[in-house]
Amino acid sequence: MPIKKSLIFILFCLSLVSCSLTKYVPQGETLLNRTKIKKDIPDISASELNSYILQKPNSFALSFMRTRLATYSLSGSDTTKWINRTLRKIGEEPVIFDENSTERTQNLLNQAIVNKGYLNAEVSTNISTKKKKTNVTYQIVGGEPYKIENFEVVVDYDTINKFLQRFYQNGALKGELFDVDLLNAERARATQALRRSGYYNVQKEMFAYTADTTETQYKVDVKMVLQPQYAVDSVAKVIFRKKKIDRVTIYCYTDTKIQDENYLSDLDTVFYKNYRIIYNQKKHIFTPKILATKTVLAEGQTYNEFLVSRTNSNLASLSAIKYVNISFTEKDDDLLDCNIYVSPSDRFGYSVEVEGTTAMGADIGAGVKVGYSDKNVFKGAEIFKLGANVAYEAIFMRSADEKTTIDNAYIVGGEASLTIPQILIPFLKENARKRYGGTTIFSLNYSYQDRPEQFKRHIANGFMKYNWQTRNSNFSFSLIDLSYVNVPWMSEDFTNRIENKYTKYSFENHFTTKMSFGFSTSNQRANLKHQSFYTLRTNFSVAGNLFYGLSALTKQEKDSVGRYQIFNTPYSQFIKGEIDFSYNQFITEKLRFVFHTALGIGLPYGNSNIMPFEERFIPNNRGWHPRTLGPGTYSSDSTEYLERSGDIKIEFNAEFRFKLFWVLEGAAFVDLGNIWTIKPYGSQTGGVFSFKNGQFLEQFGCSYGIGLRADFSFFILRFDLGIKLFDPKYEGAKRWRGPKYSDGWREDCYLSFGIGYPF
Numbered sequence: 170m171p172i173k174k175s176l177i178f179i180l181f182c183l184s185l186v187s188c189s190l191t192k193y194v195p196q197g198e199t200l201l202n203r204t205k206i207k208k209d210i211p212d213i214s215a216s217e218l219n220s221y222i223l224q225k226p227n228s229f230a231l232s233f234m235r236t237r238l239a240t241y242s243l244s245g246s247d248t249t250k251w252i253n254r255t256l257r258k259i260g261e262e263p264v265i266f267d268e269n270s271t272e273r274t275q276n277l278l279n280q281a282i283v284n285k286g287y288l289n290a291e292v293s294t295n296i297s298t299k300k301k302k303t304n305v306t307y308q309i310v311g312g313e314p315y316k317i318e319n320f321e322v323v324v325d326y327d328t329i330n331k332f333l334q335r336f337y338q339n340g341a342l343k344g345e346l347f348d349v350d351l352l353n354a355e356r357a358r359a360t361q362a363l364r365r366s367g368y369y370n371v372q373k374e375m376f377a378y379t380a381d382t383t384e385t386q387y388k389v390d391v392k393m394v395l396q397p398q399y400a401v402d403s404v405a406k407v408i409f410r411k412k413k414i415d416r417v418t419i420y421c422y423t424d425t426k427i428q429d430e431n432y433l434s435d436l437d438t439v440f441y442k443n444y445r446i447i448y449n450q451k452k453h454i455f456t457p458k459i460l461a462t463k464t465v466l467a468e469g470q471t472y473n474e475f476l477v478s479r480t481n482s483n484l485a486s487l488s489a490i491k492y493v494n495i496s497f498t499e500k501d502d503d504l505l506d507c508n509i510y511v512s513p514s515d516r517f518g519y520s521v522e523v524e525g526t527t528a529m530g531a532d533i534g535a536g537v538k539v540g541y542s543d544k545n546v547f548k549g550a551e552i553f554k555l556g557a558n559v560a561y562e563a564i565f566m567r568s569a570d571e572k573t574t575i576d577n578a579y580i581v582g583g584e585a586s587l588t589i590p591q592i593l594i595p596f597l598k599e600n601a602r603k604r605y606g607g608t609t610i611f612s613l614n615y616s617y618q619d620r621p622e623q624f625k626r627h628i629a630n631g632f633m634k635y636n637w638q639t640r641n642s643n644f645s646f647s648l649i650d651l652s653y654v655n656v657p658w659m660s661e662d663f664t665n666r667i668e669n670k671y672t673k674y675s676f677e678n679h680f681t682t683k684m685s686f687g688f689s690t691s692n693q694r695a696n697l698k699h700q701s702f703y704t705l706r707t708n709f710s711v712a713g714n715l716f717y718g719l720s721a722l723t724k725q726e727k728d729s730v731g732r733y734q735i736f737n738t739p740y741s742q743f744i745k746g747e748i749d750f751s752y753n754q755f756i757t758e759k760l761r762f763v764f765h766t767a768l769g770i771g772l773p774y775g776n777s778n779i780m781p782f783e784e785r786f787i788p789n790n791r792g793w794h795p796r797t798l799g800p801g802t803y804s805s806d807s808t809e810y811l812e813r814s815g816d817i818k819i820e821f822n823a824e825f826r827f828k829l830f831w832v833l834e835g836a837a838f839v840d841l842g843n844i845w846t847i848k849p850y851g852s853q854t855g856g857v858f859s860f861k862n863g864q865f866l867e868q869f870g871c872s873y874g875i876g877l878r879a880d881f882s883f884f885i886l887r888f889d890l891g892i893k894l895f896d897p898k899y900e901g902a903k904r905w906r907g908p909k910y911s912d913g914w915r916e917d918c919y920l921s922f923g924i925g926y927p928f
Contacts, residue, residue: 205305222278236830417467459549590606629655684712752764764821818843845865876888
């Protein structure tokens with residue numbers, strides 16, 4: 170009943186606010202209520218055409234609520250009062266209809282359609298006004314589009330003409346729309362090919378097009394030609410002359426005045442492998458080696474724009490460098506001097522991160538992480554990081570007589586890492602180092618966990634990893650990843666609960682040494698908001714084979730349960746693979762649909778009967794309290810989270826994200842998934858994955874819910890309320906959760922909050 174009353178009250182408030190949306194519209198003016206585009210052209214999207222509309226109405230939430238305008242309308246006229254100023258700041262001033270903007274938009278839309286090949290297009294405008302609100306509809310009739318029949322390059326300079334003739338295949342662009350954007354892209358592509366082949370002076374503006382539409386209806390013959398002023402023989406000889414790089418100079422200064430010729434004082438020049446490096450201090454900021462290694466431009470090279478871009482990105486990717494600029498000076502005899510200017514960023518960095526978790530009537534936790542970084546610790550752009558973290562969790566325990574007690578659990582840890590901006594592989598040639606770039610990371614981590622009702626545990630980890638990148642893809646390879654788990658104490662109750670179970674092994678002292686390979690890629694383009702994109706991440710690891718091989722070769726004796734040991738401690742042996750994929754679909758500026766799936770499998774073998782606990786998968790479904798779903802149909806009255814881990818994970822998520830007002834965003838989501846074990850373990854009844862009769866399909870946990878996010882640019886605060894829809898631990902109709910079967914909101918709902926999007 171309280172919920173119904175709340176909804177009625179909210180709807181009543183919205184209806185009152187909607188009546189006052191024109192409160193601050195001046196007399197004789199109208200509010201721009203809606204703009205709409207109607208078109209008969211399927212080749213051009215509405216979102217693309219919307220960018221030409223000069224005047225747009227106030228923003229909508231969920232396509233029907235103008236919450237920001239409503240908030241502004243709630244303010245009073247006295248702006249000396251803080252409440253009125255605050256409401257106006259959060260809200261949005263009404264957009265007053267402007268007829269001139271509508272006329273200009275009509276012309277812009279007409280030109281945009283013509284540029285797409287619809288040369289006979291017509292755009293009309295329909296304006297309707299009612300109760301101080303104006304709706305504008307732009308009607309676009311495209312007609313029959315013009316298409317390219319023949320495309321050829323005709324340049325009155327033989328060498329370049331032959332080059333471009335080879336660049337374009339026969340029938341290039343035939344059948345394409347006579348699209349200005351397409352032709353401009355082709356002009357830029359041809360220019361790029363020339364500039365990558367040594368023609369430093371070539372610019373895309375030197376090329377133009379001629380079009381002949383007279384012979385065949387709706388067909389166009391297109392020629393790419395040189396602009397007349399560049400077709401003169403004396404000018405063409407200068408433009409179309411290949412250039413070579415003579416001298417490469419790297420200016421390494423402490424500020425951005427490095428290109429000011431009057432700022433040349435206290436210089437120190439160093440020569441390193443045919444590079445001249447000039448510092449403005451006797452104390453060098455960066456070593457010559459790192460600057461030379463990241464510079465792929467070299468003396469004697471034919472000019473190549475790609476290598477210029479590669480050098481720029483290599484240097485800019487170093488966290489220790491703030492500013493990079495590359496310029497060229499033309500010399501006689503077709504030579505270029507290359508000047509590279511770099512300036513350092515702030516060397517030291519500090520960070521503080523706070524996070525928390527809570528649930529309805531369940532555990533409450535909070536954590537703090539502090540960090541320190543030095544971006545140029547050895548003057549080779551090496552990054553040294555130190556970090557420490559403390560996390561606390563209040564665990565609410567309910568006894569058989571319904572009394573609640575609180576146990577205090579905490580985690581204390583630290584980490585140190587060194588990132589070297591090179592791949593440290595012996596005998597790797599200098600050309601390969603420059604081509605692949607990459608980094609080498611050394612890392613040490615330590616964590617101490619104290620759960621007074623269960624155990625105390627030390628976890629230490631160290632690894633050496635290579636990272637490198639090619640275009641939109643990232644690769645990583647862990648050469649060595651060594652972990653050691655030590656459990657000095659377990660409570661008697663906890664020991665009894667896992668006695669004679671396979672999972673007991675996860676809480677014994679053990680080593681894990683593994684190698685892993687990771688790959689990730691995305692087609693997301695930086696600084697482009699109106700785009701759809703995907704992200705793919707994969708990881709594959711194998712552990713224990715080196716130790717197992719040494720144990721077998723040395724004919725080591727096994728322990729009482731048939732395992733080899735090292736330093737009197739058993740080690741793990743397994744293979745593990747993971748795939749994580751998400752697709753972010755742009756719908757409108759204020760609405761997105763995001764799909765996500767995560768798949769994983771781990772297989773213990775050889776020296777292990779079960780995956781180490783820290784390597785097993787845990788469920789991630791927003792309708793369940795953490796570690797209360799799965800594996801499979803496993804059900805237990807115990808709150809023992811140890812049992813809620815598995816060897817297989819299948820997860821699907823779908824989420825609509827929509828802008829509300831101010832910094833607030835909303836979400837509606839559905840989560841589907843579970844975890845399973847790969848073989849039967851006595852303590853996880855019903856947890857085995859099986860394809861038989863599609864059994865696993867009936868074991869997916871499903872939930873739905875709503876979310877609220879506050880986007881503060883530098884971080885996103887997220888709240889999600891998940892509600893169970895289908896719970897596999899029950900049987901029959903009771904699996905479908907709802908008022909009929911639910912034991913209350915506490916069981917079937919979960920409220921969580923975090924930082925950032927869930928995927």
